[in-house]
Amino acid sequence: MSKTRFDGLPPGKVLSHLGVMLLVSAVLGVVVSGLAIPFAGVAGFSARNVAESVDELPQELETEQLPQRTEIQDKSGKVIATLYDQNRVNVPLRQISRTMVEAIVAIEDYRFYQHGALGLKGTLRALFTNQAAGGVTQGGSSITQQLVKLTLITQANGDEEAIKAAKEDSYGRKLKELRYAIALEKRHSKDWILERYLNTAYFGDGAYGVQAAAQHYFSTNAKDLNLRQSALLAGLVQSPEAYNPTRNAAQAKVRRNVVLQRMAQLSVITDAEADKTVAMKLGLKVQDQPNGCVNSRAQFFCDYVVRWLMTDPALGETADERERLIFNGGLTIKTTVDMGFQRAAQDSVSSHVFKGDAAIGGLALVEPRTGNVRALAQSRPMGKGKGETFLNYTVPKRYGDASGFQPGSTFKAFVLAAAVNQDIPLTRTFPAPSERGFAENSFETCDGPYQSGATWTVHNSTSASANPNLYEGTQKSVNTFFAALEQETGICEPWKLARAMGIDLAKEWQKPAFTLGIADVSPLDMAQAYATFAGRGLHCSPRPVTQIEDTDGNVLKEYEKQCTQALPSPVADAVNDVLRGVIEGGFGSALNPGQPAAGKTGTTTGNQAVWFSGYTPNLAGAAVVAGVNKAGHPESLDYKSVGGQTLYTSSGSTTAGPIWGDTFKAIAQWLPDDDFTRPSSSDVAGLLIPVPSVSGLSYEDAKDRVEAAGFTAVRGPSRTSGVARGLVAYAYPGDRAGAGDTITLYISSGPKKERKPKGGGGGKPGGGKPGDGNNGRGNG
Template sequence: MARKVVRSLPFHRAVVRFAAFIGVAAVTGLVASGMAIPFIHLTGVAAKSGAEAMDELPLDLDMGELSQTTRILDVHGKVITTLYDQNRSYKALDQISPNMPKALLAIEDSRFYEHGAMDLKGTLRALLRNSASESGSVQGGSSITQQLVKTTLVYSADTDEERAAATEKSTARKIRELRYAIWLEENHDKDWILERYLNAAYFGDSAYGVQAAAKHYFGADASDLTWGQASMLAGMVKNPTGYDPTDFPDATIARRNLVLERLVQVGDLPRADAEKVKASTLGLHVQDSRNGCFGSSAEFFCDYALRWLLADKSLGETEAERWRLLQTGGLTIRTTLDSSFQKAAQKSVSRHVSPTNNAVGALAMVEPGTGMVKALAQSRPMGENRKKGESYLNYLVPKEYGDANGFQAGSTFKVFVGAAAIEKGFPLRQEIKSPEKKTFNQASFANCPGEGTFNPNPYPVGNSTTSGNKNLYTGTRESVNTFYVQLEQFTGVCAPYALAKKMGVHLTDPAHERFPSFTLGPIDVSPLEMAEAYATFGARGKHCDSRPVTQIVGPDGKTMKEYPASCQQVMRTGTADAMNDILRGVLQPGGFGQKLALSVPSAGKTGTTNSNRAVWFNGYTPKLATASMIAGADYEGHWVTLNGQRLRGGYVASASGSTVAGPMWADAMRAIDGKLGSANFVRPGAGVINGKGIKIPKVEGLSVAKATARLKAAGFKPVVGKRVKSRWKAGTVVGTVPASRAIKGATVEMLISKWRG
């Protein structure tokens, strides 16, 4: 501003109060009606009376902090969405084009830098003109300072009563506003008041403050406002609705031109320049500001991030306080979302499952070693239009963040038993006889210490894939149920349950979660939990809590809160290396997911639940873990089978993890595998491969009795197995299962020769 910055003159208190009294009289119409004139000569009485009236009012006004818009950014700094109670971005006066304050003062308060809290001269002039007006038009006389007071009182009102008091047409309100205006002028300089006003004023269409208005109407920054743009905005503050250019362009142009004329009159704009602007259009480039997650490019990631932050008690004592901070604090929330990953995930989900299918498709991506949630995409968009398949349920995240109960995980839980077995020293190549069907006694499964035994009820298990002698490689690659249930007899139920919890699965109710069928995944979980758990393998046994936010920056540009990675080594690196080697086989020739392989090293596990109600494919690289799930569910939330359904990806005759969820995983991962690097998994060492297994003695050619004795002496439990063709004498032992190593005390099957070769 070219004008000199001054403070209100420090008049004697009695003089200030008397001037205020006269000002209030003018404002309330007493001067215009002549009622106050007879008493003017009684200066002492008027001053005393005014002083007493002013003394009854508060001494200062709590200006507080103006509500500002919060921005939510992706990992590259791109805006995902904004949050606001009032859409506002505070700008200092020197960050605002000088055209704007000049235009505002020209039309609203041209003597702003010359008068105090009240422009008595301007007020009297306005009152006299109003009383003489035959058209009924009324001119305002409030100074910028008085207008700021009124705006502040309205914004700070918390109750209906306070809002009514801030807007009522009464002498009491005018006196109150004037007292506050005097306080403002005594405690803040003119530039501060003008800056505050420019940031507080409402410019219509949910735009508060000049920066939000400049962005909304012109797509410009407040620092770049032209004379025409500044004049339009300055003209709007009198009536933001009536001069809204999107609804009343003709009225807005007329008002803008009036502001331009005033600029000429006060000497801030040459006549030729003003006429040139008057002849131009408004030049609108309206840009809507999104408020909240709905309609953003990552609706459910955004929703998860906000609910995750609302659970952070360091942001406020109550959830309401935290929400107010997020909505009004002018924060910059830096998230972990990678928009390119999100786009790939959403495109794949939408390609495979329609919003109106009786199914939910979901993809969750987590970065191993950091826990950063890179993308969350589901088939049902945010909203409440049932015909369009919309829903506010976030199926991607744990219940506490999305309100959905989750889905049974099926065979994807086998990895927890596999890892627990390796931790306990189970050799990777040790075979277990895994028949097509086998009935177990539940009491044969060890529970956690002090928890008692399981009910000795029969537990029948059947395979839906292959059967026979299986080891960790073949039993996992072919997802053999009877192999894994027997493996769980080796580990007990406690160890895999505890490991799953350490790896990120939200297990909270052991009485209903920890039982012998745990390895077959009967527990409801979310895709995010499973992506987090499998990311632990990718990070070589280091588990990191999922986190959608890395940092919150305050409106002053200073870091307010950091959210660093929270990680812990939950298994030996060798165990994770072994599981990675085993799970790679699922995506290699012979594995159920061989058609899903990427151009970079990858591993994964399929999962299918009872009645084919949910199918999974959890796959990962050293750089990214992605859980893919499609579950049969109608709009009411009732689970239905996927068999016989026609999804957007095609007709499903019989659903499985590899054929239904797997392709959705592969489409998303292949779209970004060029960004995943070429890092490879580490091969497991001999110590992990052999585990705690001891060598099985040679028994080929021995009689069953001698072989039995030798095996028992070595610490094994020998049993007679099937007869096989061989060159050995009929009835002799020709080999064992396992063949080379096994845990001491393990059952060793003796293979018997059918005839002499």
């Protein structure tokens, strides 16, 4: 060894050089090791200790799937949102331009295909140069070593300690990096390593991987990158922020030209090509990749999709696992939103309720017989600014954090349906004075008479004849009429029916004022319920997603529609015949979209919220306008400025109805001109067919028996029951239904397993005061 190599260096530098040599000898096992051993004592190591430390390192580096951005698509396949922690789209090496490959190899590791895991010449040169300079002035890592470092950082998943360890400027880190690099080279081809590197590297400005970088900086794909573009991108990986062309164009150009000159020096390109390209401008055509639902054209539908998927255990055992898959899995999420419907809904909501109003306007659209959610719109956009919110008022609380609003008289439709189902003729009349008192214990709940000795005094806010029938009482939304009708039907069946149609109601809401809508609901709740009427009694759970695909286009999961016959089709036909009168001459006549439609208005006590829930045979929608204070709590709409007008009074037909009407008028052009099925008479008594008993039968035998009776049979999920496993536990509906209705056959999974009791107390649901704050003044 030349003595002059260490001349003039302080002792610390000498030891540092020796450490470098020892590191190289330990890893490579080359002739240099013989030179390092005599100095081992000086460096504080022994050759044996170094060898043992190398042997203790892991043999292989696990290369997990790289985080990739997820796309959310509308029903036609157009992207409406992208989600990612790292903006990356993996591409195979064959889809990266040859020029880009040559540029990155030339500037980062020109002997990549000739050497092994470690480029010895480059590493020694860089290590000694950096030691002499007292800092990092020259890079010496091979592409394989760089990939190891990038992989460790990426797989740290934001763990600051792990990231710090991956970047640590120490011999220990370098030793570990080299061992991993050797393992990678043994396990994978050079092409695989280079492909992985180009997909892992960070190119600045939020772009990870060469495909995302090509799209971001040049609005092109990696396979189409030319020399000027390739040289710029290849230069970025050394220091993505220092050479960021969107903020540091001059430095970026200098670095690009260094790459071009290096390519010419290595004869990858000619001097003439280099000179010509050096003279060119950067040629940026920046295209940002929006991240998250806040940047979507359907913000709250997107948010609903994410939160809906987060509840699916098939996407991961824990919430963290599901979130990682959704935001980093490179998924293609195919949804049900129709952007034509979405634009119409959003335009209508925004024109009737301004974002800065002390009120919320919202609308949900659901397709009957599929449950497909076609649009979700609300007046306050997503964000933290003035007049913005992250609360999704259009969906149930578990998907949007908003508690919902009382639906008022839109709940009368459930009492109407229960009455028809109980063979109460549509021509039946009830006295309807402007005010009437009802003993609360005269109303039957599922557990017997309502436990209260109070009198419920009901007031009308609309006028009607003295003894209206079910048509007039509904179309004019007469409160005293419906209190009397509910007294006859009982509260239990309307409550059960509302639940079967998608409204999540606890038993505590079995109160006399149920018919006046005292439980908080969302527009999506009401839209799916009224879609059940439109679908002739078939209730389908709201479905925002139809399918999820992975990065290779393989289907990870399909979401089939989930439907059950919630009420017999003749009953739904009769309800439709009554509710179409609301639009065809009733309170909602001004909302008529020009094709068969039905609906119901709703207003709560004190005008805190007003509703219109309506539908055609092919689409259902529920619109709400509700007063809210700065804390987000309900308050009256009276005297508020909403949509540029002061509301001295409000109602479902005049305040919420126009949101529904304008939306349906805009989209009527895309809806088939179908009509409702007319009931065979004004009284549907006798039209319902008994459903045969099938409990204990095999599925095939039960299916044959149900279809022989004139119904359609479908297989339902398993249910615990006393019936033997694999046989039919029960049918739903199980009593009566209309000809052709869908009967779901639920399969028994056997008795419920006994669980050992755990300690702890219980409690009863709160009862609330009679009427629960609704004195029956809510109108239609």
